[in-house]
Amino acid sequence: MLTTLAATSVAAHASPWGAGFGWAFILIPIFWFLVIGLIVFLIVRNRRRYWAHGGPDGSYGPPWMRAGASAESTLAERFAKGDIDETEYRARLEVLRANRPNA
Known part of the structure; x- marks a missing residue:
């Protein structure tokens, strides 16, 4: 078992792109950009939904365009x-x- 693990490690490090899964490090920033983008999208969508269905005082629209102000x-x-x-x-x-x- 140890020899199989050692052979797999040597084969992975002998790839033409460098050591093992070095190319996969580009996926980490892409993943975090997607996660942050999803969070921003959800916040914006919920704010618009909140404004469309009225605020705590029952008025509609963003706070600076409400009828009471x-x-x-x-x-x-x-x-x-x-x-x-x-x-x-x-x-x-x-x-x-x-x-x-x-x-």
Whole structure:
């Protein structure tokens, strides 16, 4: 048995490509690139699915495009808190509504 193992080892190291399975080392980085790519793909897919079916507050879309975070609602909150007065609120609201992309 030991002689068979020794003969197999010598035959493996006598290949024209160098020692044994030296060519297989190129497969290791390829494997890890595939694993990392799969992880990134799954994260992106789950985020899109999460956004498509609503977030924790039930709104749809990515966090920066949800209906609750519009510029008009932010301006209304600032007016309600007293950060800005009525004339400034109306002036800013008029600017916002004049610059709408669908207007």
